[in-house]
Amino acid sequence: MNCRFAAAILTVCLCCVSHADVHGQVPAMVEFSALGKSQRGIPLLRLTHEMVILGRDGWMHSLDPALPESQIRETNQPFDPISAAELRNELNGEFRRGFEVQATKNFLVVQPEGRGDRWPKLFEQSHRAFVSYMSRRGVEIREGSFPMVAVVLPDEAAMYREFKKLDIEMKRVAGVYAGESNRVITHDGGRRSITEATVRHEAAHQSAYNSGVHSRMSETPRWISEGIGQMFEPAGMTNARTAAQLSDRINQDSLQYIKQNFSGRDDVRFSQAVMQLVSDDTLFQSPDTTAKAYAVAWAMMFYLAERESDHFAKLLNQTSRRPPFRSYPRAERVKDFEQFADCEIFEFSKRVSWYVHSM
Ligand SMILES: [Zn+2]
The missing domain is CATH 3.40.30.160 (Collagenase ColT, N-terminal domain)
Incomplete structure (x- = not known):
């Protein structure tokens, strides 16, 4: 996702997008113009030069309310998602x-x-x-x-x-x-x-x-979202008959990458990659390191899902509850991870490395 939200959170009239708030009121929609047509949706973020609106059809629009072409107008209609x-x-x-x-x-x-x-x-x-x-x-x-x-x-x-x-x-x-x-x-x-x-x-x-596993309004560290994407690539993950077997759930491309590019269970470069992924998203941003980023992210998420499912659930449940439209600084990412995984990153990386090299 690529909206231009400012890091600071100002007027976020979030409540719940499709549910009444504590006073029984549902936030009202605005009318606006985007993609060449007049639409309605719920404003999620209001800044002087940026408004983020969730359209009735699930699109997320980022508009400048000061521009006449945005044509934003308040309504008193409650949000009703499209049928x-x-x-x-x-x-x-x-x-x-x-x-x-x-x-x-x-x-x-x-x-x-x-x-x-x-x-x-x-x-x-x-x-x-x-x-x-x-x-x-x-x-x-x-x-x-x-x-x-x-x-x-x-x-x-x-x-x-x-x-x-x-x-x-x-x-x-x-x-x-x-x-x-x-x-x-x-x-x-x-x-x-x-x-x-x-x-x-x-x-x-x-x-x-x-399904709420990630939030569309808050930042999810890329290793978490891409680790999940990689996990679901194998056909065995979506086939009820074969998904019962661990071998069918393994992403062979990611596994091969790790076996070919890291020299065994104690390769310190693997720990460095894990630390980097937990701290920030930079490994995903350079073409030289994306293959490594996807493979190691897969290993981390797959290990958690298969071997420490309570930590896996905690990581996802807590990350999706982060406050909307707020940046996720490095120190907080590291602190949260060590709390959710109940383990220091270095120790965690050793467990993951041993797990994947034993496959
Ligand atoms: Zn992806």
């Missing part, structure tokens, strides 16, 4: 010729006409497996406020055109979860095994942000 039927109509209008919208229990899947139920099934199955895996480990799950939208474009070129339209600067990917739109966007023109692994990764982000 699946209404959203389906909107998607039919947005994706016209050659597309169809298929509904499942939790998703609206936009796809090229006549592609059957492969994609809807993949999204629905991934979400259910995510909810089940998390619940069994004590992670708090809540019902999402919006139907989740997945957009499957016919090929890679069409997907990049859609990225451009939405200002998404991603290259060499098979799909993405776009935080502002709350959509997964992928394409149907690549090698099935690679695309499906990416879709399971991106769908896990979407499930996490829509």
